[in-house]
Amino acid sequence: MISLVVPTLGRPSLATLLDALAGQLGELPGAELLLVDDRRDDTGELSVPGALATYTKVLTGRGAGPAAARNLGWWAARGEWVVFLDDDVVPAPDWARRLRADLAVPDRVGGVQGVVEVPLPGRRRPTDWERGTAGLADGRWITADMAYRRAALIAVGGFDERFPRAYREDAELAHRVRRGCWHLVRGRRRVTHPVRPESRWVSLRTQRGNADDALLRRLYGRTWRAELDLPPGRRTQHVAVAMAGTAALAATALRAAPLRSDRARRTLGVLGGLAALGWAAGTAEFTRDRVAPGPRTPDEVATMLVTSALIPPLAVVHWVRGWWRARAVPAGALVTADGPGAES
Structure with missing residues (x-):
């Protein structure tokens, strides 16, 4: 069984992610989707497409950041594998099929990272912010799309919640997993990570x-x-x-x-x-x-x-x-x- 954990602040990009998953979760027998609503204020319920309703459980976070939200998600997960996705990525049409292949690994492999692609403008040079986002494509063990064995997460205690931002908390977890004698490898499934609009x-x-x-x-x-x-x-x-x-x-x-x-x-x-x-x-x-x-x-x-x-x-x-x-x-x-x- 595979559990998908998506911490979210309710950004518009979440709808795009869920739409991309809606036609694919049927390829993952027994899969579950755990949305962790980490908004600090009560701004209404998250909208889940009808095709995902039977797979989805919405959890209420504490507004303590992505590390705490992901911990809440995997603690509630039932799958042998927990796949962390950011709420602003778009899985490729064959993502679920490739995920199954990615997770067919030896027992001592504790984590499998997906391929992250960042589309950049084709007719001009990228801005400083766009180049920074593009760096995710070369990141190691980033939770934009990262699958961990639940056993590996239990062994190391999950994410360190003293890291309140989406910054270094995934690299720090990966280091502890490797120190625990688990191997981390790269898979072939792909997600796109668009550059979101930001202030100058x-x-x-x-x-x-x-x-x-x-x-x-x-x-x-x-x-x-x-x-x-x-x-x-x-x-x-x-x-x-x-x-x-x-x-x-x-x-x-x-x-x-x-x-x-x-x-x-x-x-x-x-x-x-x-x-x-x-x-x-x-x-x-x-x-x-x-x-x-x-x-x-x-x-x-x-x-x-x-x-x-x-x-x-x-x-x-x-x-x-x-x-x-x-x-x-x-x-x-x-x-x-x-x-x-x-x-x-």
Whole structure:
């Protein structure tokens, strides 16, 4: 038996997903679909197509994020395999048939990832947000379409609910599953992940994920990126740029204050100038890296200029906030079948 778990905020994309599944679940004998409504407010019941009614159970989440919603779903699931889908993907017409083939694997395979395709505009270069979404196609063990044996989920305790965002929580679970001597493999089923419309300032909002990175650093130490098989980030550069900008502002403020000598003013002027130059160079380099592969329209360039100046300090602030919250977490305190516990 196969259980499909879909956490949702009731976005319009859910209807597209359900329509795509409606004609396919008959190919999965005994399958069940668990929708976890994770909306914080009561905005009405989720609409389920009639063809899915006999397969579907709607669960009410706590609004605590996708990790908690997925846990609620798989705890209620009855299948040997639990397939996690995001509510904004579109399964291919042969998805269910290929899923059956994907799950015909040896007993020690604990998870099978589907292929995620992100359609990008064909007549222009993709924007920064579109390129970021396209990165899902190369992601490892992402829950846009990821199947786990229920036994593997039970063994490691499921998702760590201390990660409240759709960011790193799936990579962290996959790492614990592999540490538990289960194998993860890639399958051949396919889903499409359209780029959803977003505000031009979305890159500022996504910096909140740095708080989750701080928790991962606490749990896994300095090698957390290598352990979780994650690409290198820009934290070192962001810290350097943020410090340079702060130093430039501090030197300017001190230089304007009453001082005993002109020499002090000149020294602060030189130091402030060097710091401002470092900030400008770092910001220009970051902006160039984001503008060059994009469409280079005036609106996109302006957005990149503003956000490239704001992202480094925001990233550092969120990292520090996450570090402060994680400081009381014992190093290596991972999730176990009974909840958070010490595991070395």
